[in-house]
Amino acid sequence: MASTAARRLLLPLLLVALIAAHRAAARFVVEKNSLRVTSPAVLRGVYECAIGNFGMPQYGGTMHGVVVYPKADAKACRPFADSGLSFKPRSGGLPVFLLVDRGDCYFTTKGWNAQNAGAAAVLVADDRVEPLITMDSPESSGTEHIENITIPSALVTKRFGEDLRKALQSGDMVNVLLDWRESLPHPDERVEYELWTNSNDECGAKCDMQMSFVRSFRGIAQALEKRGYTQFTPHYITWYCPEAFVLSKQCRSQCINHGRYCAPDPEQDFSTGYDGRDVVLQNLVQICVFRVANGTRRPWMWWDYVHDFAVRCPMKEKKYTRECANGVINSLGLDIEKINKCVGDPEADKENPVLKAEQDAQIGHGSRGDVTILPTLVVNNRQYRGKLEKTSVLKAVCSGFEETTEPDVCLREDIETNECLENNGGCWLDKATNVSACKDTFRGRVCECPIVNGVKFIGDGYNHCEASGLGRCQINNGGCWNETRNGKSVSACSNQEAKGCKCPAGFKGDGANSCEDVDECKEKLFCQCKDCACENTWGSYECSCGGGNSLYIREHDTCISKHSSSTPSWGFLWVVFLGLALAGAGAYAVYKYRLRSYMDSEIRAIMAQYMPLESQDMPSQQHHLVPVDRADV
Template sequence: MREKLGFFIWVLFLWGFCLGKFVVEKNSLRVTSPESVKGVYECAIGNFGVPQYGGTMVGTVVYPKMNQKACKSFDDVDVSFKSKPGGLPIFLLADRGDCYFTLKAWNAQKAGAAAILVTDNRIEPLITMDTPEEENSRADYLQNITIPSALISKTLGDSIKKALSSGEMVNINLDWRETLPHPDDRVEYEFWTNSNDECGNKCDSQIEFVKNFKGAAQILEKGGYTQFTPHYITWYCPEAFALSKQCKSQCINHGRYCAPDPEQDFSRGYDGKDVVVQNLRQACLFRVANESGKPWLWWDYVSDFSIRCPMKEKKYTKECADEVIKSLGLDLNKINKCIGNPEADEENPVLKAEQDAQIGTGSRGDVTILPTLVINNRQYRGKLDKGAVLKAICAGFQETTEPAVCLTEGIETNQCLENNGGCWQDNDANVTACKDTFRGRVCECPVVRGVKFVGDGYTHCEASGALRCEINNGGCWEEKRDGKTYSACIEDDSKGGCKCPPGFKGDGVKTCEDVDECKEKLACQCPECKCKNTWGSYECSCSGNALYMREHDTCINKEGTTSSSWNVFWVIFLGLAVSGVTGYAVYKYRIRSYMDSEIRAIMAQYMPLDNQGEAPNHVAHADI
C-alpha cells in the first residue's frame, strides 16, 4: 500500500509537466536520388547515439528482407551492413514497433550500419526516440550506441521502400549544420542534472561525462567562449498530501520541492529530500563560484563529490560535501546562507527559480528528461559523450569563429597552478597528487622515482613499496638531534608502515616520543646500578670502581677482577715453570744413563773389569 501511495503521489507531481510543451528537435534530411523521392525532409533526432552536430553524413539506404523491425541481431540471419571499400556508408531503414528504438539502433550498429532511420508506422507528427525507462534502462548496450539515429515519417518511409523495391538506389544526406542556432560569438548552454547516483546506468554515464567533459568546459568558460549554467529538476507535492509520510521523506520546505526516492524504497537508504538538499547545495555553490568569477569550479565540485561522497558508501552527507567545498577554497558560509532552512514553510528562491526555468520558452520545450543539455535554447539530443557534446557546443559558433578547443583535444587546463587544484600535496618532498589533463585536473596519488603513493588523492597519499623511505621518509616521523637521526619508517615493509624505533613511543606518523627507560624501570635495575636517560636510549653506571655489564644488567668490581686475574696468571706461569724443570731433569737423567751404558760396553771389550779373576796359562806341545 505504501509503494502504491508513493507512486500515486509522483503521478500528481508529474501531472503539470505531462500537459506542458515538449519540442521535438529536428535536423534536415536530403534525398539526392532517385528523382521520384528527391527533396528535403524533416527527421527527429534520437535521444541516444552520437548525432553529428555541425556536420553532415552521406549514405545509401538498405531495407532488409528479414528482421525488418531490427528487433533481433542480424548475426542470426548472417547479414552485414558494412560498406565496401570505395562505397558509401549504409543507412539501415527499419520499421517502428515490437521493441525499443535503442535496441534497433544497437542491432544496426553491430551489423555495421553507419546510421539508422526508423520509419513511423502511423501518420502523426514526429516524436523523439528516447531511451527506455526503469529496468530496461539498465541494459549494458545503451551507453555503447554511437551511430546517429532519426525517425522519419511514414509517408517518406513508404516512398523509400517503393523506390528500393523497384531496384533504384536511394542516397541520403543527413545534415545537422543548422540544428543549433548561433546568434552571437558566445554559446550559452545549460546542463540539467541530478546529484542522485543510485539510478543505474544513466547516473553512471552522467558522472562519467562530467569527469571527461569538465576540462573542455572549464577552458571554454575561462576563455569567455561560453556561458554555462547548471540546473536541477524538482517537483512539488500537492497540498493535500504535504503532511503525508511520503511527502515528508521526499520533499523540503513543506512539500514545495521534491525528488524521487533514490532506491525507490521509502523504508531504507537515502530519501528524496536528501537529493533535493544536495541539488540545492550544488546550485548555491555555482552561484557563489559565479559571483567570485570562477563558475568553472562547479565542475570540480560535482566530480569530486561523486568520488568522495557516494551514496553507495554511505558518504552522501553534508559533512563530506563541506570538506569538498573547503578543498576548492570556496566560501562555505555564503553557500550555507544560500541554502537556507529546508524545514521552513516558505519558498526557497533558488529552487523556485529552478522550477520556473523548467518551463519551456521560445523554441525550447519543457525540460522533463534527466540528464540533458540545452544549447543556445535548443535541447541537445544524443548520448552524453565528451566528443559529441563538444561538437554540439562548437556547432553553436559561427563557422571559422570556433575557439581552439573545438579544433583539438590536446589541451591542458593548468588548474594545478592555483591552490594545487584542491588536491593533496607535500611541500617538504615537493610531491603533489594534482595532474593536469585535457579532461581537467585529476587528483591521483603519483609515482615518484619509482615509489608509488596510495590514497584518495584529495586528503592524503602515502608512499608504498620497498623504496618508500627515500621519499619524505615514507610519510613517517623522523628527527635528528645531537648528531643522531631516528626514523619510524619501516624499510622492509613493502606495504608501507610507520613504527617508532626502539627507545620511542607514539603513532610513528606525526610523533615519536622518547621513552624514559630509567623512570619506567626498563633498564639498570641491579642494586648498584645508576640510570641516566638519553634521547632514544639510556646510560647505566655503577657506584665505586665497579664495572657495568649491559648484557647481564649487573655490576662487577674492578679491583677484584684485577687481583683474580693476576693470581690466575701466576698459577699458570709457575705451573709451566715446574713442568719445564721437571721435563729438563728427566731429559738429563735419561741422557746420562744412556751415555754411561755405552761407555761401559766399550771398555769391556778392551780390558777386564774389576770384578773378573786372572785367566789360566795354556802351553803347546807334541806327542812323541
C-alpha cells in the same frame, strides 16, 4: 485495515505518478535535422527527420549514404546476424543508412541491431500519420546496450518511408545526405549551454553516465569558460507534493519547505538509506555553490565541487552528508557562509527563491521544450539529442559557434574534418607564399581572404585575393611585378597606395604581370640639350655632354661648362673687392656722422646745466649751481 494497507502501498508510488503526470502534460519540442535525397530524381529534395535521443548525432557535420531496406526482419527487432544479413559496405562503398519499420520493440533495440550489422545510421519509418516525435531511450532494465550505440538515428514520416521503400523496390539507388549543420542555432561567438542534472549517485546507469561525463568534460568546460567562449549554467529538477499529502511520511521524507520541493527516494523504499529530501538539499547546495562562485567570476568552480563531492561523499559509503559537503567547500576555498545563506532554511514553510527559480526554468520557452528527464543538455536554447559523452557533447557545443569563431579545441582531428587539406577546399591559394583563403570551421570550410601579419587581403576568396593597405608590399610584394638586375630591385607595389600595382618611373606595363623598361633615348623624352649624348639603362638613362668639358644637369636637362663654374675671372674678383671697399667706406661715414651727432647732444646737455644758452629765456629767480657727478655724464 485493508484501506490503510492499500494507502501504504499507494503512497510510495505517489511521487512516481506525479512525475509521470508532469511528463504527460509537458510541452515537448522535437529537435530536427535535414535529410536531402540526391537520387532518384522523383524523390530529390529536402525532408525533415527527428533526431533520436540516443546514439551520436553528428552535430555540425554531414554524412552521405545509400539507403537499404532489409529483406528480412524489417522492424529490426532481432539481430540481423540470425538472418545472415550484413550492411557493412565494401571498400570504397558508400555508408549504409538502414531503413526499418517502427513497432514491436524499442527504438534503441532497432539502432543496436542496425549498428551490429554494419549500418552507419538508422532511419525509422513511422507506422502512423502524426507529427514527428523524438525517439527516446527506455527506462526499463535489460537495455544496457543503450550506452554503446554510436550510430545516429532519425525518425521519418510514414509517407516518406513508404516513398523510400517504393523507390527501392523499383530498383532505384537511393542516395541521401544527413545534415546536422543547422540542428543547433549558432548566432554569435559565445555558446550558452545548460546541464540539467542531479546529485543522486545511486540511480543506476544514468547516474553513472552523468558522473562519467562530469569527470571527462570538466577540463574542457573550464577551459572554454575561462577564455570566454562559453557560458555554462547547471540546473536541477524538483517537483512539489500535492497539498493533501504534505504531512504524510512520504512527502516529509522526500521534500523540503513544507512539500514545495521534492525529489524521488534514491532506493525507492522510503525507509532505508538516503531520502529524496537529502537529494533536494544537496541539489540546493550545488546550485548555491555555482551562484557564489559565479559572483566571484569563477563559475567553473562548480565542476570542481561536483567532481570532488562525488569522489569524497558517495552514497554507497554513507558520506552523502552536509558535513562532507562543507569539507569539500572549504577545500576549494569557497565562501561557506555565503553558500549557507543562499541555501536558507529547508524547514521554513515558505518558498525558497533559488529552488523556485529552478522550477520556473523547467518550463519550456521559445524553441526549447519543458525539461522533464535527467540528464538533459540544452545548447543555445535547444535540447541536445544523443549520448551524454565528452566528444559528442563537445561537437554539439562547437556547432553552436558562429563560423570562424570556434576555439581551437573544436578544430581537432578527432572532432571535425579539415576540408582545407584537400585541394585547398577549392579556395584561392598563392603558391609562392602558401597564403590561402581557405579557413577551416567546425561546420565546414569558408573561402575568405585572410589577414596575414596585419595585412588585409581583399577579393572573393575563391578566384582572387590581393593585399591591401599599409604594409601590403611586404606580403608577396602585394601581388605585383618585381625584378632584380645587377643588385638593383624594382617593384610595381607602393605602400602609398591602398591597392593595385603601378609600374615605377622608367617602366611601363600593367604592373601586375610585367613592367618593361622605357627607352628614354629612343622616345626622346630627356637629354635634348645641344651636344648631349643619351644612353639608355634599365629603368633610367645616362646623359653626357660633348667635348668632355661640360657637366649635365638632369633637373634642367642642360650642360654647363666645367671651367666657368670652377675658375672665376680677375674682372669678377675686382668687382667684388671694389664693392666690399665701397660698402666699408659707406659704413664708416655713417658711423662717424652718428658718433658726432651723439657727442654734440651730450655736450649741449651738460652745458645747459651750468649756464643758459642763447636760445633759452633767463629765469626770474637765481638758480643754484648743483655739482654733477662724472658718473652721471
